[in-house]
Amino acid sequence: MIPAGIVAAGRVTHRSAGVDDLAAASPESQRAGVRKLCSIPEIDEAYVLSTCNRIEAYVVAPDAAVGRAALEGFFDGTDDEAIVETDHDESLRHLLRVAAGLESVVVGEDQIIGQVRTAYEDARSVDGIGTMLEAAVTKAIHVGERARTETEINEGVVSLGSAATQLAARDVTLAGATALVVGAGEMGRLAVRSLAGADIDELVVANRTVSHADHLASEVDVDARAVPLPALSTVAADADVVVTATNSTDPVLEVSHLERNERGPDNGVVGEGDRTVIVDLGQPRDVAPAAGSIPSVTVYDLDDLESITEETREQRADAAREVETMIDREFELLCEQYKRARADEVIAAMYESADRIKERELETAYSRLEDEEFSPAQREVVDSMADTLVSQLLAPPTKSLREAAAEDDWSTIHTALQLFDPHFEGEMPFTPASFEDRTTADTRLRSVDDD
Numbered sequence: 308m309i310p311a312g313i314v315a316a317g318r319v320t321h322r323s324a325g326v327d328d329l330a331a332a333s334p335e336s337q338r339a340g341v342r343k344l345c346s347i348p349e350i351d352e353a354y355v356l357s358t359c360n361r362i363e364a365y366v367v368a369p370d371a372a373v374g375r376a377a378l379e380g381f382f383d384g385t386d387d388e389a390i391v392e393t394d395h396d397e398s399l400r401h402l403l404r405v406a407a408g409l410e411s412v413v414v415g416e417d418q419i420i421g422q423v424r425t426a427y428e429d430a431r432s433v434d435g436i437g438t439m440l441e442a443a444v445t446k447a448i449h450v451g452e453r454a455r456t457e458t459e460i461n462e463g464v465v466s467l468g469s470a471a472t473q474l475a476a477r478d479v480t481l482a483g484a485t486a487l488v489v490g491a492g493e494m495g496r497l498a499v500r501s502l503a504g505a506d507i508d509e510l511v512v513a514n515r516t517v518s519h520a521d522h523l524a525s526e527v528d529v530d531a532r533a534v535p536l537p538a539l540s541t542v543a544a545d546a547d548v549v550v551t552a553t554n555s556t557d558p559v560l561e562v563s564h565l566e567r568n569e570r571g572p573d574n575g576v577v578g579e580g581d582r583t584v585i586v587d588l589g590q591p592r593d594v595a596p597a598a599g600s601i602p603s604v605t606v607y608d609l610d611d612l613e614s615i616t617e618e619t620r621e622q623r624a625d626a627a628r629e630v631e632t633m634i635d636r637e638f639e640l641l642c643e644q645y646k647r648a649r650a651d652e653v654i655a656a657m658y659e660s661a662d663r664i665k666e667r668e669l670e671t672a673y674s675r676l677e678d679e680e681f682s683p684a685q686r687e688v689v690d691s692m693a694d695t696l697v698s699q700l701l702a703p704p705t706k707s708l709r710e711a712a713a714e715d716d717w718s719t720i721h722t723a724l725q726l727f728d729p730h731f732e733g734e735m736p737f738t739p740a741s742f743e744d745r746t747t748a749d750t751r752l753r754s755v756d757d758d
Contacts, residue, residue: 312351312367312439315374316398317382317390320361321412324389326608330591332362332385337426340364340381341435347377352437354444356405356426358419359467359494359552359590360412360609363405365398367439399443399641403634406451408460409627412612413470414620415460418493420451438648446641453633460626468497468550470615471586472505474607475548478584481505487546488512489539489559491519494552494588496526502548503527511542515553539564549585551593558595560585565604586612650712654705661701665693 319332334340340355344366352367364381368374371394382390393401401410406423408415427444430436436444455461475481486502488495491514503510510531514520520533534542536559543549543564553559565583587594587608599606620627669690673681681689711719 312369313371313374313395314365314367314398314439314443315371315378315392315394316363316365316401317378317392318361318363318401319382319385319389320363320391320410321609322410323391324386325610326590326592328386328389329360329362329609332382332389333357333590334362334381337429338433341430341433344377344381345433345435347380349373350377352440353435354426354430354440355435356423358422359588361405361410365402365440365443367437371395400634400638402443402447403450403638403641406447407454407630407634408451409630409634412609412616413467414616414623414627415454415462416466417455417461418466418497420448420455421493423451424448439645442641442644442648446637446644450634450637453637454630457633458626458629460623460630462623462626466494466497466501467588467609467612468494468499468552469501470612470619471498471550471588471607472501473615474612475550475584475586476505478605479547479582481507481548483508484547485509485545486511486548486550487542489536489549489551489593490514490553490589491516491523492552492554495550496523498550498552498588499523499527499531502550503529503531507548511546513539513542543583546583549583550588551585552588553593555589555593556591558593559589560587560594560598562595562597562601565598565601646712647709650709653712654708657704657708658697658701661697665697669693 319329321329324332334343334355334357337355337357340357341353344350344353344355344364349369350366350373354365356363364378366374366377368377375392378390378392404410406420408417408419411419423444427436427448430440430444472481481502482505484507486507486509488498488502488510491512495512495514499510499512507529510524510527510529512520512524512531512533513536514523514533515536517533517535520535524531524533539560540563543560544566549560551560581603583604585594585598585604585606587606590609592608594606594608598604672689673686708719
């Protein structure tokens, strides 16, 4: 069977939703999300990308309606206004933009390409990746790599960790400060490195697994030590800057951890030395909401990083335009790749049909000449002649079919298959009805020639 389908996608990101909506949309895991989507009848492939600032789901379905229904189920319980749905072409182009860093909170950040790769491996591990998404996701990874090696899209602030450091520096002097990073994952690692480079005096890394925190603390050239999460009750109150970046589903930093920060002067004015600035990179939130009500504590979350990221976006405007041009070309190449693959599959099906007829007629001819004695060499001559006839007869239509695919003329391919074998046994890769979900001829091509 020649596979058919179109890509449909839905997303909840920092552009369309706040931290709480992102948390509501997050699947248990990327693998779990893919399994859920692939369990839906008629969904052939699925890919889920879940990070602290985006949850994206891509499916391959026989038509747009089936794809939309699957995505609605995936995002059930999420505010409809926070969800952005895209059709085939826009979904593919958006995936390329994501991997290139153009859709990130910090434009050009490096972490997203690794996250795209991890999501790809997760989807593959649960059989969510087929021929269509294989081409799309690997193309996205290729684009992401090109963007970072051929342009300056990732110069300067390249992560949420470094953006958090810049945001904290607006409220407190980092030189000589004491910093606390909660979480020793990739985001925590980036925050640790960024803070260590800001001339802080002391760094504490808190993590559920202390050995991970200890390893991270040993990587930087500042006075750094590791503590377990229960130690937050003693170390958080003494920190000038706190960056939280865990995967916890519940807040890890409570009001009780920070209450001792009420150590300002008697007149109630809190000086810089008495202030703690917290940047919460967790999703869901790592910091209890009530913490922001403490006079000496300022809490920022992912939504508050917009000012830093806007500056980065302006600085990288020229590089972003270069990447946009790169994406346009790579998107065209992806579509051409789909065209060639689809045309070749249709042509192969035609040859298989012709080969079945050839074999049947050879058997019939040999049976009628059963009284004649043919040597192996003579049989080889006859078989070779039959192969040559098939090849020569199908050479012109093969060329025409490839040209038809290049020109989006899939009705010609459909007709050709029926002409060469009116009782064609394979399933058609498209139907006239499948064109109804496309708004342009170019989109129609993508819907039927994607693997």
